[in-house]
Amino acid sequence: MTPIDSKPKPALPPRFAAPSAVTWIVILAFAAFFIQGLMSADITPQRLWRGMFNLWRFVSLAFPPDFSKLDVIAWSMLETMNMAVVGVAFGVILSLPFALLASSNTTPHPVVRTITRLIIATMRTIPDLIWALIFVVAVGLGPLAGILAIIIDTIGFCARFFSERIEEVKPGPAEALTSTGAGRLSVILGAIVPETLASITATSLYSVEKAIRSAVTLGLVGAGGIGVELSTAMRLFNFDEACAIILVILVVVIAFEQISSFIRSKVI
Amino acid sequence: MTAAPLPPAIEIHDLHKRYGDVHVLRGINLSVAPGEGVVLLGANGCGKSTLLRCLNRLTPHDGGTIAILGTEISTLKRAGLRAVRHQVGYVFQHFNLVPNVSVFQNVLFGALGRNRHGLLRTWSAFASAEDRDRAMTCLERVGLAEKAAARPSEISGGQQQRVAIARMLMQAPSIVVADEPIASLDPKAGREVLELLFRIVSEEGLTVLCTLHQLDLAAEFGQRIIGMKAGRIVVDGAAGDLPRADLDDLYHGAVRVDQPAGTVTADLVPA
Numbered sequence: 016m017t018p019i020d021s022k023p024k025p026a027l028p029p030r031f032a033a034p035s036a037v038t039w040i041v042i043l044a045f046a047a048f049f050i051q052g053l054m055s056a057d058i059t060p061q062r063l064w065r066g067m068f069n070l071w072r073f074v075s076l077a078f079p080p081d082f083s084k085l086d087v088i089a090w091s092m093l094e095t096m097n098m099a100v101v102g103v104a105f106g107v108i109l110s111l112p113f114a115l116l117a118s119s120n121t122t123p124h125p126v127v128r129t130i131t132r133l134i135i136a137t138m139r140t141i142p143d144l145i146w147a148l149i150f151v152v153a154v155g156l157g158p159l160a161g162i163l164a165i166i167i168d169t170i171g172f173c174a175r176f177f178s179e180r181i182e183e184v185k186p187g188p189a190e191a192l193t194s195t196g197a198g199r200l201s202v203i204l205g206a207i208v209p210e211t212l213a214s215i216t217a218t219s220l221y222s223v224e225k226a227i228r229s230a231v232t233l234g235l236v237g238a239g240g241i242g243v244e245l246s247t248a249m250r251l252f253n254f255d256e257a258c259a260i261i262l263v264i265l266v267v268v269i270a271f272e273q274i275s276s277f278i279r280s281k282v283i
Numbered sequence: 284m285t286a287a288p289l290p291p292a293i294e295i296h297d298l299h300k301r302y303g304d305v306h307v308l309r310g311i312n313l314s315v316a317p318g319e320g321v322v323l324l325g326a327n328g329c330g331k332s333t334l335l336r337c338l339n340r341l342t343p344h345d346g347g348t349i350a351i352l353g354t355e356i357s358t359l360k361r362a363g364l365r366a367v368r369h370q371v372g373y374v375f376q377h378f379n380l381v382p383n384v385s386v387f388q389n390v391l392f393g394a395l396g397r398n399r400h401g402l403l404r405t406w407s408a409f410a411s412a413e414d415r416d417r418a419m420t421c422l423e424r425v426g427l428a429e430k431a432a433a434r435p436s437e438i439s440g441g442q443q444q445r446v447a448i449a450r451m452l453m454q455a456p457s458i459v460v461a462d463e464p465i466a467s468l469d470p471k472a473g474r475e476v477l478e479l480l481f482r483i484v485s486e487e488g489l490t491v492l493c494t495l496h497q498l499d500l501a502a503e504f505g506q507r508i509i510g511m512k513a514g515r516i517v518v519d520g521a522a523g524d525l526p527r528a529d530l531d532d533l534y535h536g537a538v539r540v541d542q543p544a545g546t547v548t549a550d551l552v553p554a
Binding site: 187188190191192193194195196197198200201202204205206209210212213 | 339341365366367368369370371372373375377378379380381382383384392393394395396397401402405406447450454
């Protein structure tokens, strides 16, 4: 038996380890960027004070909210919901082929997969407001531009999540159907798609919630819906009307989210 | 057995398959006559599953030839390959039923290869009355008619494998390939499933190639036993004639294909 202290005792791990050079560079770069950002925002006590005063003025003018144009507000809210529902419906339907082409286990060719993933990433990366601006140029002011923007935005979002789910599907059932002599499309629709349906439904419902929120703001750039009313009221300093619009948006969006999460809890 | 008019059900000549550096199938030669019941034995990792997957090109092989009912499969185009696959019914270790659809629909899927319109005519709502009746008959034959509306997750493992057998029946193949069909089941359910499988195979007069891990069951159900070791066939004979020692030897020594010679069972020696 060798005595325990015959071997040199290994050193205790230090309490603090020096960060690596890369960590230092990242920290310094972030700090520099942060300070530069703060300075360019031009924050002075004077401006903050004035801002608080203006905010108070806005709130006192906004309350009580003016619901006298409730019919107009209701109609444009309906238009917003129409945009969201129509856009999401087309978006979800179109997402499915995109997702199938973009998933490693269903794509006809790896090159197709790469190209499709690139297209989906582009749709997702460009914000919906910018798509709306582009479509307003293409098809003019109004809900059609909003619908198109939501379709693109939904594909960018849904196709990615659908495809992740499709790639998780176990290969066994698909192999079993392949072994019966079935064609590729039958195998995909018979063995792979049914397994993803619950997840696809949940994702689709979530994208309805997302689309309602974005449809509200799309009106700000002229793509139809309640956003048009809101931006007009703000520009005309009709803050009480704007407040009414915001309250209606709040109620509708919350109601939609509640319904959607209720259905999702039933599906999953 | 002289001058058989039929081509062999399965005829394999010098079959090779590699996964990267691992030489899985190292020159397999095998001929199975129509109607023959063959049990394939071998330790885990000896290449059995790969061999079975090569038979319908679920896994493409690298060298050698495989002929199913006289048709060489390695050069087949899509339609030809599908026609051959239709002749070979598979039963898998993990059942491979489609979850989220009913047991009945899973059986109907067996007809996928036969229908020209694929899924369109195999989906329960659009399937022909004849196919729907046939699927129900298949379920009756495996004793699960009353479970037709259930989901696969709602029935036991043994029942799921019986549904998989019903799907195979629906496919109406002439060859059955079963890859460890009872390895996921307890001994009692396993024996029931195996009895059902071999009863159906003999009633239909099918050729069967089935891998098993239980030597007793192999001797009981197989007419002919083939033993694989490290990617080669080392035992082949009528079930009654093979000495037990030969079969036991399949599980000792260098059995795996991913184990270089010389490191025999090194993992079992305490370090």
